[in-house]
Amino acid sequence: MLNPTTTEAGGVDPSAARPTPAPPTIRIDVARTWSQGSADAAEPVVELDGLSCYYGSFRAIRDVSTSIQRNRITALIGPSGCGKSTLLRTMNRMNDLVPGFRVEGRVVFEGTDVFDRSVDAVALRRLVGMVFQKPNPFPKSIFDNVAFGPRINGYRGDVSELVEASLRRAALWDEVKDKLKHSALALSGGQQQRLCIARTIAVEPELILMDEPCSALDPRATLQIEELMEDLKERYTILIVTHNMQQAARASDHTIFLTMGDDRAGYLVEEGPTNAIFTNPRERLTEEYVSGRFG
């Protein structure tokens, strides 16, 4: 597990109290509490720098450079197969699990290149959470689902309090507070997805990646999740991949539009404030996509 070392100012002190030279650590500002909002709102959480992703010899993402700003909801839109999910999964190194996957370029999370050899993907994934398209609660009780992340990460506080706080922040507490020991699989789809969100925020990530979290849900549950995202962005940064343009227009602050080139690699066409992308896009392709002429 990576041990963050910080000075009081929040910078890195690699020589502090270590027998061997410390590898570059992921900088975590432990002084910043969760009740503070965007203390450094200007600074991006993630910067992509000329990122290309390959599955074997097939290039799935071509030369994407952008940044994800703190405490905002950023939507990643684009036609099917253009690489949105690939991009998302690269950010928390879930694509490491795919044999033959490699990247060129950099993904810089909180000032550190996540593909640097010294970075432990396991530590990264606590800080960059992910919510999947189809809710995937563990076949355990609701309590154990939310407690899973803290327990495996060696949480030393009161787990029950953390579970309650996470369920409250995920707007699920009132519905499940009397049945915490019941199986998580007995919940409805929307509740399961909120449980997965509660489980993700229980480990206190900085960035939450959401891969089409509402596509398996009915409209009412979708609306609940979107409202939840609006609340969550005070504490977390959210990057959501969505197929649903209305959702992107409704629920996000910033939008990134990706599309597939002739070589079937995804590339970034345009990005900007959601309003601008949908009402006054600069690129013709963007205009065609958001007005539904292809997709």
Place this chain on the structure above:
Amino acid sequence: MTALPSSVPTPQPSAATAARFEPDLARRKLAGTLFLGAAIFAIGIALLVLVLLLWDVFTRGLPYLDWDFITGVPSRRPANAGVWPAILGSLYIGVITAVITFPIGVAAALYLEEYAPRSRFTRLLRTNISNLAGVPSIIYGVFGLALFVRALSLGYTLISGALTLSLLILPVVIIASMEAVRAVPDSQREGAYALGATRWQMVRQAVLPAAAPGIMTGIILSMARAIGETAPLILVGAVTFVTYPPNPVQGGYTVLPIQIFQWASRPQEAFQAIAASAIIVLLVLLLILNMLALYLRARLSRHLQW
């Protein structure tokens, strides 16, 4: 297939469609009916055989089945004979075999499914394990004789027998555990990784609990098979006349199938009868084990619903 009420006319195809299709519904349904008949016939035969077997055993053995029989020891006179040492031997062997195969089998399955790279070597390994599951049990007896009884000097003891049977059922346990692990959806593994789990944490906390019902069932059913084995144990020294409770590390033990074999080989009618009684005892023991497997499976899969 529900029929439409008679007041609703059967939809008729248009003339153009009617020219191209020959529904012939009656003939097509006949094929289904014939198959159903054949299937019922087949199951009838299987059930008939089972019923005949049980009928024969119960009519011959039930009169002799009393408490003295269960708690007594074998004797030259069938009227006084009992199966207690055999019951104990079977239980000891079953438990020791399960205890040996559980960690080895589950660990092997987890390694092959979660850790091993998909190379030609691991494919070869998997094929070999499947083949081992089909090797006749007498071969394991010969191997156990050479390895445990002679080479490792464990002698003709219950431990040798248990180790031999462990080899016999290990491939089956590994395969059943592998199937159970494979059945866990990848979304569970991704969910665990996404929360910052190491690979071992993912396997131990997310995969293993989900695969537990299948693994437990595999072990208990294998244990039931081991308890029913006769040939390999004869080779490694289960004797046929044991009047004392077995000690795992000293010589002299017997198991129910061997006791049954010994009595059934005697010409006297009375011995045939107590052999039947012993068969009933064995069947009941196996039934209890199978129900235990079902119960454990149900308990462990409380939370599972996929």
